Amino acid sequence: MTTPPTVDLALLERWLACWSLARGLPLPRREDGGLVVDVGWSGQLRRHVFVDAGPALQACAAGIDAPFVYLKAAVMPQALRDALPHRWVLEQPRYLMHRAEAMSDGQAIDGTAPAGYTLVAEREHGAAVLRLADADGMTAASGRIVLNSGTAVFDRIETHAAHRRRGLARALMFALDARTAQADVRERLLVATEAGRTLYERLGWRVLAPYSTAVLPAGA
Known part of the structure; x- marks a missing residue:
């Protein structure tokens, strides 16, 4: 470990x-x-x-x-x-949560969207932003990642209320992690709410500190 x-x-x-x-x-x-x-x-x-x-x-x-x-x-x-x-x-x-090992195998993010959704990649300031869009092109879930000096910070993982409990946050986390693996970054950090902590722990993240x-x- x-x-x-x-x-x-x-x-x-x-x-x-x-x-x-x-x-x-x-x-x-x-x-x-x-x-x-x-x-x-x-x-x-x-x-x-x-x-x-x-x-x-x-x-x-x-x-x-x-x-x-x-x-x-x-x-x-x-x-x-x-x-x-x-x-x-x-x-x-x-x-404050941490993960050192890749969640995914680092393959391209294409094809990781759940059925009925499309993964859209954008950029805002210093972050890569990934959105899961529904059939109407509306954002159902989104998240972003910043890669800087050997650290990846996962940030603002959000799922709109009408699209919850469909695995979208999990899909986003794997897509963001693929970006991290491709860049060969080892230190992954995020700050989670109480509700988010449960999801991230299921994905192998560990709490470093409150x-x-x-x-x-x-x-x-």
């Missing part, structure tokens, strides 16, 4: 760099013991990412007054809650 990587600042930086490239954002920079991305969206101005909820994260939080700033750490939600003033609001828990988020909302 492959030994899972250590969750340290370097691993989080690899994850966050791919996340940023997928959205056309500046690459993360190291600052005061953590990582920072200037997001610049109306609902998310900036995100700070830390390995733990220790003094570096707490000092960062103490210096933040503006709303819509996010703090993220590879800790359980309660550990993040205990480290922050009550004005910070926790989001639903997430999980990934918790707090945000300073407007009026806090």
